[in-house]
Amino acid sequence: MSTDTRLGEVDEPTFSGLAQQHRRELHVHCYRMLGSFEDAEDTVQETFLRAWRRRETFEGRSTFRAWLYRIATNACLDLLAKCRPEPATGGEVRWLQPYPDRLLDEVPAGDADEPETAAVARETIELAYLVAVQHLAPRPRAVLILRDVLGWAAKEVAELLGDSVNSVNSALQRARAGMREHLPAQRQDWTGGEEDAGTRELVRRFAEASVATDIPALTSMLRDDVRSSMPPTPGLHVGRDTVVNNWIEEGFEGITGLRAVPTAVNRQPAVAFYLWRKREGAYLPLTIDVLRVTGGAITEIFIFHADRFPRLGLPERLPADGTE
Structure with a gap:
């Protein structure tokens, strides 16, 4: 059966199976658009619902995957x-949520073996990029993500946005200019790149100093x-x-009474912290610090609350002996 010509004839289980093959990459796309893991989850569900209801409109002029991306993008814009008629301001995104690397690994590799493609994929999921893109108005944001x-x-x-090519090109230029306002001037200044031995050592020291609450060492x-x-606590400290x-x-x-568990989110190093709770007889989730490391120093720290631990696949508690 060809989805290009007879999509309207398939039953719901078959359609669902076809759509689910693209769930993770659609989720990442919606996450880039929205900056929120949970909003992306809801929007993917809405995408599949819309796609099922409109399956007879699929004419095969594009791939099934591209058709789903069109629906997902419009669902994000809606x-x-x-819910967010105005973009973020002031350099912070209060609705920002982390994305676990273990789920990013589910995205089909495609041409990611190409060094430049792999770099783009990594850099455009880092939190610095997410923060910058959330400062764009929705339609230029969509243009930037779809094009770049x-x-x-x-x-x-x-065709997706119902605009002219000239309008899209103009929106892309505005979006790129907006991104330059919210990202450091040089690419190497806003991405930590591949994690190396030096970065791993720095993260180890950061975790140890945090557990010891050694302010001079952290400084x-x-x-x-x-x-x-x-x-979502307001406040950006610079x-x-x-x-x-x-x-x-x-x-x-x-x-x-702190314990630290190294992890990774958004292709960045992170440390999950647990605090000893005598009443429960265990270490319970406290915060997770996501780090951006540049040139052997920490250049950005995103701190997320304990409610993010389940989504990130982190343990709900650590026993007294520290084993998981």
Whole structure:
């Protein structure tokens, strides 16, 4: 059976099987558009529902996969118009949520063996990129992701959005200019790239110093222009002294009973912290710190609350002996 010519004739289980093959990559696409793991999950469900209801409109002029991407993009734009009519401002994204690497590994490789393609895929899922893209208006955001991340032609994007090619090209230029405003000037300054031995050692030291609440040691690992935020809590802290002072003000200094578990999200190193709770007789989730490392120093820290642990596949608790 060809989905290109007889999609309207398939039953629901068959259709679902065809669509589910693309679930993870659609989820990542929606996540780039929305910045929220949970909103992306809901939008993929809405995409599949719309696709099933409109299956007879599929004419085979594009692939089934491209058709699903069109539906998913419009579902994202509809959600943004309803729930987030204004883009992020001020350099922070309060609705930002992390994406576990173990799920990113499910995305089909495609041409990811090509070095440049692999770099683009990695960089456009890092939190620095997600924050920048959330500062764009929804339609230029969609144009940027479809053109620069997915590699769609301007004509294809124009057909999806119901715009002219000239309008799409203009939106792409505006989007690229907007991204430059929210990302450091040089690419190597905003992506940590592939994790090397030096980065792993820095993350190890960061974890140890955090468990010991050794503020001087932590301070020594931060670049002078480091940034820190804790979505959805408002507040963006910029600069080494500001970040350190915020840690002290929040009572981090002198805290005891921490354990650290290294992990990775958004293709970045991360450390999940657990705090000893005597009543439960176990270490329970506290926060997860996602790091951006550049030139041997920490340049950005995203701190997420304990409610993110289940989505990231992290243990619900650590026993007293530290085994999982």
